[in-house]
Amino acid sequence: MSSLQSHTIETPNEKQNRHKAMEAIKVLNTLKEGFKTPPKAMDYFYNLFEDVYCKQKALHDDKVKVGTMCIQIPSEIIYALDGVPIRLCNGFYTDDEIGSDFLPQKACPLVKASVGHLASKNLTDKPDMIYSPTTCDQKTKAGTLIASFGYDVVDVDFPRTKESEISREFFRRSIREFSADLSLKMGKKLSKKKLKASISKIGYAQSLYHRLSDFRKNRTVPILGNDMFLVTNAFFFDKIDNWIDACEKLVDELEQRVKDDIHAGGKISPRIVYTGSPPIFPNYKIPIIIEDSDAIIVADETCSSNRMFNDRVAVDEWFVNDMIDSLADKYLKACTCPIFSKNNDRIRRIIELVKSHNADGVIYQAFAGCTVYELEQRSVLEAMEKAGISILYIESDYSPSQQGQLSTRVEAFVESLKIKNRNK
């Protein structure tokens, strides 16, 4: 805006920044003011997102930044080699539109936005290199496209079936290659001590997530699902030590809130488990509609949140190769990504979350264009029906339109859950 005041012509990058700032601030304001008073400790996160997305503040100037295209690149290894992992999955409509020039109109908005963002070269924490696991088709192809913009992109082979022993061996080797490549680029050897320390640190960060999630099992849910998405989203790019400090404070505050019986939802708000294509800031369209419709998200099964934190690594002897193998197994075998041939694990996880969090229903979002989540919809719906769990399937994208129609469907679903609860 300052550019307008000084009567210079706005550059495309400035325009992009301005549009993104508008998208960001709108969501942040909704979270801050649209609901009951959020926990004080959330201020850290609101400010962080405002700094990064409205004020273009860089967080890691002095560090080597390692971009990742999906969750399957072990950040434990990146930290152990003194890099900072930056997850490049993007949620901005502005970037989605830029990306539309490079990808088919019907492609996944997340991929389009990630590509658009990189294509613009307008990044505050610009990655020095990018690792792209060969997960879904679109991500896989996006890697090559991004390389054509001049980034150093390395494909990391990822198997698309995980039951077989071959796939386990395959991914273990793949991760060994990845760490060898990164260690070469960083000019450092992956040391036993540092890898162990970073596994412990990430493990601790994950424990904090688990503690936060456990509060949401209570009848009194002290935090909104949207705020939780913001917290986990921050892990994509934040300084890990700051993130840990902020979460420790949040844990303490939520504990107090539970004691004081401060519920983030309404009195009879149905409890929702959210699954499907990942909500990534500021695309909280569906989560906001849900919590606006007097429901509360108590858990999720998505790769921008639960899937990133749920599974932790155990090692027997703490030699470098032990740790790498165990990391590889965790990132492959426990992953509930829909790109795999079978999806029983994902279904089991959703059912387990519904049970452990006493949820009333599941909302399944798929981005229009996200083939894998669209493909899996049927089997998940069938499985939920069999388990007697109510589920709503909705398709959405990053565009600000069609809000009304989506709200109507979500509201109707929430109403039906309320009626069901009343008749129980």
Added chain:
Amino acid sequence: MKKIREFINKADIRKFRFWLQLFFFIIFIYGGYFAINLGNSIPVFSCGFDREVGGMCYFLPLQHQLARPLDVLLSAASISVLIGFVTFLLWFIVFNKAWCGYACPLGTMQDWITGLRKKMGIRFSTYTQPQFEKLKKIKYIMLALVILSPMAVGMGLLDREWVTAFCEICPGRMITPLFVGDISQWSLDFSTKTAMILTSLGLIFTGLFLIGSFFKKRFFCFFCPMSAMHYIFSDAALLKLKKDGDKCTKCGDCYAVCDMQIKDIADDVTSTNILRDDCILCLKCVAACPEDDALHFDILNMKLFTSTKGGFEKRMGMQTPKGTTNE
């Protein structure tokens, strides 16, 4: 009660196991010095060739009993055979395979060799899955040797040297007596051709035992006929290793720490009784599982030790950002 539960579930199982193993090692290897005698139907390799043994490996008496001529075996003598067997069964049924993980002197020795390797900073080796599938059958062949060879002697099909054929090749026979300063087993028996072959095999297997268990955790236990014998009766045991597949995320942590490379422990989400034939019931898997109650060690359906998030975090050094493990 809740406090006690939490204390147990957060326990440092490694230390507990180390001391318990040491305790049983002393009882079994040096029991004679303290006039301890737990009989001779012990369901682990507490070798009868150790002159101070505090409770003898069941295989030694079993082989002698089975070598009796068939008519004797089926007459009055069958009572003593039966008593021996029932005692074995009773011992076993109470503790299940925990005998292997906590009490077997030969198992303990392997763990000590593992400890030595670890200290030297050398990484362990593993089998590939196809190798594993093939090798694990060997223990049943060994069990057949334990049972059929003495019976063949009883029926007059084989010479007397075959009575304790398995003992002749068992590394327990040569190694265990060393702990009481007896080196008499370290010799080749040239009296007959069979004896020579068997004792040479014994020497070879002992060498393999020492080298193998240096590189591979619990190397010998893969091939152990006692483990095969256990498995036949393990369903009846009181202590059980259970799994709640709904709570399992297949993260593979349990598999990563399992000395016996048991894949089912992570990948099988339908069985509730998850004890497999190679398992030594060491409970390392339960200690390494990060999901509440996904794996547990039960006595008569009551959880004695169960996997918990808190216990996992403590053991893996994830309770503080600094991260120190109690390793």
